[in-house]
Amino acid sequence: MALEDLQHNFLTGRLEDLVRWARRASVWPATFGLACCAIEMMASGAADFDLARFGMEVFRNSPRQADLMIVAGRVSQKMAPVLRQVYDQMMEPKWVLSMGVCASTGGLFNNYAIVQGVDQIVPVDVYAPGCPPSPETLMHAILTLHEQIRTGEIMKRRATGNPVHLDHAESPWTPEVPVAVRLGTPK
Amino acid sequence: MELPADAPAVITADALRADLGCFPTREQYHDLVAAFKADGFEVCADLCAVDYLEHADRALPEGVTPTRFEVVVNLLSMSRRERVRIRVQAGDVEPEVDSLFDLYPGSEAMEREAFDLLGVIFRSHPDLTRILMPEDWEGHPLRKDYGTGRVPVQFKEAPGPR
Amino acid sequence: MSEPTVRTAERLEALTAETSEGPQELQRREATPASELGREVGSVVRIDDTPFNPDDVDYERADDETMIINMGPSHPSTHGVLRIMLELDGEIVLRAKPVIGYLHTGMEKTGEMLSYVQGATNVTRMDYLSPIINELSYSMAVEALLGIEVPERAVWIRMMMSELNRISSHLVWMATNGMDLGSTSMMIYGFRERELILAFFEKTAGLRLNLNYVRPGGVAADLPDGWEDDVEVICDTIYERTFEYDELLTGQPIFRQRMVGVAPISAEEALALGVTGPLLRSTGVPWDLRRTMPYLAYDQVDFDVIVGTYGDNFDRYAIRLNEIRESVRIIRQCLERMPAGDYRSQDPKVTPPPRARIGESMEALIHHFKLFTEGFHVPAGEVYSAVESPRGEHGCYIVSDGGPKPYRLHVRAPSFVNLQAIPLLMRGASMADAITVISTVDPIMGEVDR
Known part of the structure; x- marks a missing residue:
């Protein structure tokens, strides 16, 4: 049977592209609000900024239904094991967005209580700068992540490797360097 | 402002800026607070501890022997719209004062915080455990001999796997 | 000239004539009993002032029937990272203890x-x-x-x-x-x-x-x-x-x-x-x-x-x-x-x-x-x-x-x-x-x- 005989319109594409397209358009974040950034994350989801435009308004309360963990705020030493557990509970494929300087590097609080960068605990895909990042910055980070998903590997397991705390420096795991993707930036 | 009539012997200092300051000894402390409470100070607004490790010779009213740790209590009287600050010299090595839990139940969390961060022991506190730090944490972070725990900032690429 | 086929509630048979199954239990509205009408308002279960009295709860019970659950620290309605340990007897909270420090920033x-x-x-x-x-x-x-x-x-x-x-x-x-x-x-x-x-x-x-x-x-x-x-x-x-x-x-x-x-x-x-x-x-x-x-x-x-x-x-x-x-x-x-x-x-x-x-x-x-x-x-x-x-x-x-x-x-x-x-x-x-x-x-x- 030739394609012309079919009665419906259709699209062809590689399976990988379709999977990437579907994944990119329905990234559901887990609610993992910690501090100031969580307020901005909520504001992004609300009326003025409206994350629903990117298919992301469904903040899942259960990590098992979420694809993306937005680490919004400073991670204390007491919270770190909890964060790792929530990450482990998420299903593959999963991504992590480190929102704000506190989550990315410890920021202003370079002291005993704060984990200096959440990438010591979980592999991070995109870092959003700012203290706190405005909703626009968060959305830019999210679009960057979408672009990564659209161009990335589909079979890769995100949680492989063994992220460890700084104390175990001999571990072979290296934090992933995010692919620099420029989006919407004029050349 | 006058001291309550049945207050135990205390030393007051007028030099303090805002409010009346009292410097009871550790033995007088609980009785003094009880006298203030009976006198109309309904609320224990704040309780914290200070580590004066580097200032053993600080200026205090005459007759007060400075110790390393000091417990500072802020009482508030809503009926008279007044505040009073009580500073107890808590001790050098193992600071220990009476708990105010029987007078002001609201001081429970604040005393736990002072114990957690500065290691001040409050006698007859119902549940003197760590409140902010993890249970298995060692040391008391707000003490002056406890390091800040700074991690040096790396401005260039990390040399290898970290 | 036949009657105009107006479908109104007054002519119930006009409403049900087209179905093969007859009028079933559809009746005129005025014939509907009050208990049926009450259901139309919605499915909100109305419990009038229940005899429940917090003073009746036995807080000190020591049997194994109570359950201790953790709420938080990552919970959508704890407003951040508050963790609360709850001791429950069914739906009733017997004791609660907030556990804090998950955002201790120094x-x-x-x-x-x-x-x-x-x-x-x-x-x-x-x-x-x-x-x-x-x-x-x-x-x-x-x-x-x-x-x-x-x-x-x-x-x-x-x-x-x-x-x-x-x-x-x-x-x-x-x-x-x-x-x-x-x-x-x-x-x-x-x-x-x-x-x-x-x-x-x-x-x-x-x-x-x-x-x-x-x-x-x-x-x-x-x-x-x-x-x-x-x-x-x-x-x-x-x-x-x-x-x-x-x-x-x-x-x-x-x-x-x-x-x-x-x-x-x-x-x-x-x-x-x-x-x-x-x-x-x-x-x-x-x-x-x-x-x-x-x-x-x-x-x-x-x-x-x-x-x-x-x-x-x-x-x-x-x-x-x-x-x-x-x-x-x-x-x-x-x-x-x-x-x-x-x-x-x-x-x-x-x-x-x-x-x-x-x-x-x-x-x-x-x-x-x-x-x-x-x-x-x-x-x-x-x-x-x-x-x-x-x-x-x-x-x-x-x-x-x-x-x-x-x-x-x-x-x-x-x-x-x-x-x-x-x-x-x-x-x-x-x-x-x-x-x-x-x-x-x-x-x-x-x-x-x-």
Whole structure:
């Protein structure tokens, strides 16, 4: 049977592209609000900024239904094991967005209580700068992540490797360097 | 402002800026607070501890022997719209004062915080455990001999796997 | 000529003729019994005042029937990273214990490392819903130690900004409280109105949150051109919208069922626990630091302290809603009476020289450099300053040893103290009410853990 005989319109594409397209358009974040950034994350989801435009308004309360963990705020030493557990509970494929300087590097609080960068605990895909990042910055980070998903590997397991705390420096795991993707930036 | 009539012997200092300051000894402390409470100070607004490790010779009213740790209590009287600050010299090595839990139940969390961060022991506190730090944490972070725990900032690429 | 085939309820056979199964049980409406009609109203299960009495609950039972569950620290309705251990007997909460520290940031330690100039950046991140209030209590403490006067305009700017901040904080509370009770529209509305205020903050201070706007000696920048119009619009819009919230929530039966009479606290209990803010005022104690121990220029403006009667969830809601209106009133007065003059103290000790002088004078350059690297020295002493935050008494205790950094910085966080009321409020409440208790106590974990 030739394609012309079919009665419906259709699209062809590689399976990988379709999977990437579907994944990119329905990234559901887990609610993992910690501090100031969580307020901005909520504001992004609300009326003025409206994350629903990117298919992301469904903040899942259960990590098992979420694809993306937005680490919004400073991670204390007491919270770190909890964060790792929530990450482990998420299903593959999963991504992590480190929102704000506190989550990315410890920021202003370079002291005993704060984990200096959440990438010591979980592999991070995109870092959003700012203290706190405005909703626009968060959305830019999210679009960057979408672009990564659209161009990335589909079979890769995100949680492989063994992220460890700084104390175990001999571990072979290296934090992933995010692919620099420029989006919407004029050349 | 006058001291309550049945207050135990205390030393007051007028030099303090805002409010009346009292410097009871550790033995007088609980009785003094009880006298203030009976006198109309309904609320224990704040309780914290200070580590004066580097200032053993600080200026205090005459007759007060400075110790390393000091417990500072802020009482508030809503009926008279007044505040009073009580500073107890808590001790050098193992600071220990009476708990105010029987007078002001609201001081429970604040005393736990002072114990957690500065290691001040409050006698007859119902549940003197760590409140902010993890249970298995060692040391008391707000003490002056406890390091800040700074991690040096790396401005260039990390040399290898970290 | 046959009858016109009008399908009306009067001609039931016309309605049912086309089906092959006859009229089934469809009857005329007037023939429907009242019990059937009741079902049409909806499927809300109505339980009239149940015989449940919290005093009947056996709190001390020691059998294995009770269950201990953990709520949090990553839970959508604990407002951050609060963890609560609940002992349940079925649906009834027997005991609750809040476990905190999951956001402990060591801010008091960091505050000892930063100079007085930098300190405001640190404290503003404590209570992230009311940054201005944090900076205000810190700045007032530093100013009391320095003994400097703040110009009148700065005082009024501070007052206006703290009231705007109070509104934005209460709006977030309205939003999240609505979310916890299942009113998702309130969530959207609350954040929508808040954006108005944040846009003004961004215009004035450059940031939406964590402004670092109030600094020792005054404020960081003068109000932008045309601020009167912006503030006017904010006042008008928000005042009008509060009545929309009234319509949406206040009279709504489901909302009232979950708020009225739930989790009451008495004035004696509140005072013993040291709670302040709306939680204390809901019990009928008219204690508002703005009125009872006035700071800034609150003794010169006209506003009411909102007080509740029963100390239940609904009182706490009503107080916050009405405080938005009172804040609008204060802002309107600030708008009318904003004095002219400097927006920060001209004391060269705390204020850098103007930009134009730096280019001309070496001394000014050195002074500027010293101020921002070493900071200014503050006379030795200790001070406690308190302001009324949206959550209660926000105090700042600073010990200075005469150097450029505070020797000890302690913040009396209202949420930290208010959190102690949670076990009391939850006792004997049902599991669903536990959510509303957390919501109406309104703890901000950044401030609780510091």
